[in-house]
Amino acid sequence: EAGVTQFPSHSVIEKGQTVTLRCDPISGHDNLYWYRRVMGKEIKFLLHFVKESKQDESGMPNNRFLAERTGGTYSTLKVQPAELEDSGVYFCASSQGVRSTDTQYFGPGTRLTVL
């Protein structure tokens, strides 16, 4: 069974540009999450999809970030325009259930560098 995949693995962009990150969850997982780790800091929750609906987007830092999950399969996270402080590693995770005890399976992350 394929795990959570993320694309690209690395992205280097200039400040003010736009970047789109993609996440493909494990097949059959209705729940999809985005997290971010800024250098030297904790991994922080960004948002949670149940199928194509945003269940919780309390962690989204500002309106420069837009997450979508059309059709309830893969998800994209767009940053527009990117700022220096957006640099970090963006992780995606998926789970079958939505209970607090359900395991979230993480992808390898996308390392974003904004110059």
Next chain:
Amino acid sequence: AQSVTQLGSHVSVSEGALVLLRCNYSSSVPPYLFWYVQYPNQGLQLLLKYTSAATLVKGINGFEAEFKKSETSFHLTKPSAHMSDAAEYFCAVSVPPSKIIFGSGTRLSIRP
């Protein structure tokens, strides 16, 4: 509000020595706790999780953790370190309904 604190950003042990990574939690409700590991160039992998069924939780690769309510701790241990255990380890707590809050991580180095 739930939170976790990992003591020590970097721990170094000799191969074959005991591994002890410390985690303390804060929670207003009975917590669900996790340990994740990130090997170089890989994603986060679940090592083990505490869901109130048993206070001593055994995970993959010989790791285990004990939930101690009186000490609000969930320390991760392994009796004998292997070189392959070198990685970054994250303690985490689940915030209902499904958000995870992570500690700042502990990087484990193994000396030959």
